[in-house]
Amino acid sequence: MNPWPFVIAAYAIALLATAALLLASFVSMRSAEAAAEKLRDRT
Amino acid sequence: MHALANPARFLRIARPATGWLLAVGLVLAIAGLAGGLTLTPPDYLQGETVRIMYIHVPAAWLGMAGWAGIAAASLSQLVWRHPLAAVAGRSIAPCGATFTAICLVTGSIWGRPTWGTWWEWDGRLTSMLILLFLYLGYIALAAAEKERSGEGRITAIFGLVGAINLPIIHYSVLWWRTLHQGQSISFSGSTIAPSILWPLPLTFFGFSFLFAAAVLMRMRAEIARAKLEARLRRSAAE
Numbered sequence: 001m002n003p004w005p006f007v008i009a010a011y012a013i014a015l016l017a018t019a020a021l022l023l024a025s026f027v028s029m030r031s032a033e034a035a036a037e038k039l040r041d042r043t
Numbered sequence: 044m045h046a047l048a049n050p051a052r053f054l055r056i057a058r059p060a061t062g063w064l065l066a067v068g069l070v071l072a073i074a075g076l077a078g079g080l081t082l083t084p085p086d087y088l089q090g091e092t093v094r095i096m097y098i099h100v101p102a103a104w105l106g107m108a109g110w111a112g113i114a115a116a117s118l119s120q121l122v123w124r125h126p127l128a129a130v131a132g133r134s135i136a137p138c139g140a141t142f143t144a145i146c147l148v149t150g151s152i153w154g155r156p157t158w159g160t161w162w163e164w165d166g167r168l169t170s171m172l173i174l175l176f177l178y179l180g181y182i183a184l185a186a187a188e189k190e191r192s193g194e195g196r197i198t199a200i201f202g203l204v205g206a207i208n209l210p211i212i213h214y215s216v217l218w219w220r221t222l223h224q225g226q227s228i229s230f231s232g233s234t235i236a237p238s239i240l241w242p243l244p245l246t247f248f249g250f251s252f253l254f255a256a257a258v259l260m261r262m263r264a265e266i267a268r269a270k271l272e273a274r275l276r277r278s279a280a281e
Contacts, residue, residue, distance in 0.1 A: 001156050003091040010149040011076065014098040018072075018253060021141045022065070025260035032267035039274050 050266055053127055061259045068252030075245025083239050095153040097242050100228075101250040102146035106174055107209055109139020109254070110202075113181065114209075117202030120195065127262070129195040130269075132202055133185045134261035138254050140178035147171055158222060166219030170212040177205040 079097035086093035112135045120128035150168065151161045162168065185198045216225045227234050228243075235243075 003156050006152050006156050007080075007091055007094050010095045010098060010152040011080070013148050013152075014102065014145045015076075017141055017145050018250070021138060021257050022253060022260075025138075025257040025264070029260040029264040029267070032264040032271070036267040036271045036274070039271055 064256035072249030075242040079242035099149040106143030113202040114206035117199035165221040166215035167223035
């Protein structure tokens with residue numbers, strides 16, 4: 001059995017899941033902080 | 044930890060720390076993964092599939108460390124009523140769930156060519172699967188309690204009770220000696236050859252820093268949303 005497809009699949013899944021977690025966290029932080037900033041400037 | 048319970052003080056530290064953790068985590072993780080994929084020799088028994096260890100082991104550690112963090116936050120919330128404890132617990136949960144899922148999937152992928160099966164109801168595998176379900180339960184419970192404007196006490200109790208699974212995961216390979224191999228790395232040393240072992244600390248710390256960065260970003264988002272809600276409520280009352 002060629003092991004490389006298994007190794008590549010494991011790395012791809014781990015990297016995609018980590019990237020998705022970081023991206024979702026970053027977008028959530030940026031949008032929440034921008035909305036809070038915007039309201040502070042308005043009030 | 045008590046000093047960080049103040050949101051303003053926490054944000055003063057969290058803002059610069061987020062970027063640093065992200066940058067250092069990315070450098071270490073990329074270096075470790077690249078080294079593990081290209082520079083280390085194949086294992087004499089497992090062959091090339093040993094390279095999956097460089098993502099599987101940090102993911103397993105972060106899945107367990109995440110719940111230990113939830114338990115510590117739950118304790119702080121119930122005992123000292125730290126204002127940021129519930130925020131920390133809610134922010135850790137999706138990160139811990141992600142890495143527990145990564146651990147299960149990469150372990151399954153490793154198991155197929157090595158053990159000849161994708162899954163076995165082995166003590167370690169089953170207790171890790173239970174950890175994933177605990178995370179999903181915690182996330183659902185925290186969301187439901189927040190929606191009802193609750194203090195999050197039931198979620199905190201769930202976080203503490205769920206910690207009972209951590210020693211079960213840790214000792215599962217000793218209590219039920221089935222398919223999953225025993226502990227290879229401990230405080231007293233490692234049974235893995237140094238030529239194969241060296242990228243593991245890099246990915247271990249790399250993914251740990253990325254995990255911490257994701258938690259800080261989620262905590263900052265929660266604090267900003269709470270500020271926004273408070274301001275909206277104040278302006279509606281005026």
